[in-house]
Amino acid sequence: MKILVTGGLGYIGSHTVVELQNNGYKVIVIDNLSNSAIDVLERIESISGIRPEYQELELRDKPAVISFFQKHNDIHGIIHFAASKAVGESIENPLLYYENNLNTLVYLLQECEKYAIANFIFSSSCTVYGEPDSLPITESAPVKKATSPYGNTKQIAEEILVDLSHVSETLQTIALRYFNPIGAHKTAEIGELPKGAPQNLVPFITQTAAGIREELSVFGDDYATEDGSCIRDYIHVVDLAKAHVVALERLLNKKNASNYEVFNIGTGRGSSVLEVVNAFEKVTNQKLNYKIVDRRPGDVVSVYADTHKANNELGWKAEKSMEDALESAWKWEKKVRGM
Ligand code: WQD
Numbered sequence: 001m002k003i004l005v006t007g008g009l010g011y012i013g014s015h016t017v018v019e020l021q022n023n024g025y026k027v028i029v030i031d032n033l034s035n036s037a038i039d040v041l042e043r044i045e046s047i048s049g050i051r052p053e054y055q056e057l058e059l060r061d062k063p064a065v066i067s068f069f070q071k072h073n074d075i076h077g078i079i080h081f082a083a084s085k086a087v088g089e090s091i092e093n094p095l096l097y098y099e100n101n102l103n104t105l106v107y108l109l110q111e112c113e114k115y116a117i118a119n120f121i122f123s124s125s126c127t128v129y130g131e132p133d134s135l136p137i138t139e140s141a142p143v144k145k146a147t148s149p150y151g152n153t154k155q156i157a158e159e160i161l162v163d164l165s166h167v168s169e170t171l172q173t174i175a176l177r178y179f180n181p182i183g184a185h186k187t188a189e190i191g192e193l194p195k196g197a198p199q200n201l202v203p204f205i206t207q208t209a210a211g212i213r214e215e216l217s218v219f220g221d222d223y224a225t226e227d228g229s230c231i232r233d234y235i236h237v238v239d240l241a242k243a244h245v246v247a248l249e250r251l252l253n254k255k256n257a258s259n260y261e262v263f264n265i266g267t268g269r270g271s272s273v274l275e276v277v278n279a280f281e282k283v284t285n286q287k288l289n290y291k292i293v294d295r296r297p298g299d300v301v302s303v304y305a306d307t308h309k310a311n312n313e314l315g316w317k318a319e320k321s322m323e324d325a326l327e328s329a330w331k332w333e334k335k336v337r338g339m
Pocket of ligand 1: 087178179181231
């Protein structure tokens, strides 16, 4: 079974390629290297013993996408990660996000229709929910107006997939709405390596602990939460990667209940920013340098997953703890910095 993984050299993509290969799947990776590095191929090989087939491809280049599928028409499934994902950047540069996250999806789906590629796993996000009305949040919660072009592209992408599912003869889709992926593979061969200053919390924490950053800014401690800082559902990236294999097999084995399904992929546990900081200090046995600053515009106060549907229907459950994730993130950071 040959599976195409777009963005397969990226953070979540590379961890998913490892899990696919560990489960006997033949993988072909495409990536434009805009937010990843080619040496991830060797790193994947060092973990799973197999070097995935790779082709550099700019998915915004429609003719290139067409010729890729002319060459590779033995693809049984697609896991589509390739997209831009920085909330702040999307506000500065919306057209980059609408082109890179949506045109590329349309070109891929046109090829799926052409070659009757039936199995499509889409990388969505809890961002589509905006500020939830109630918690934990279920898949039937209303999708709210996005607070960023990034979030809007995830909403529009899901709408494109729903509209296509009404007319396609073949396409079967599962959209996985990720909560907050953190951590790294236990070998510290692959992990999150943001280009420039990290937008996300955990890489900023580990870079501060490594002395790359002066101190962590905690964006607000005056929210209506127990300790005043925002709450999120932090999920180990390896648990998240495994969810993609389970979802793919649901489609390959035709176990899906409809041709468009959505699952929340989180732990079901909410943790505040300050709880994450304290957990990191406990796990690494070192003080973290941080200060409380103003709120970050666009942040939701609290969001964490109701995971019953993923647990009971998809048959997947997060197994790793926050401490596991933070420990792996720190091990990865130290490896990257040669500490
Ligand atoms: C988490 C919490 C911040 C950095 C976004 C996207 C989501 C996904 C993950 C792509 C918030 C606080 C952060 C810092 C801080 N993106 N924080 N200091 O915003 O929940 O989710 O990234 O897949 O789709 O929406 O993640 O890690 O940026 O923030 O205090 O230096 O940490 O205010 O409360 P977020 P995050």
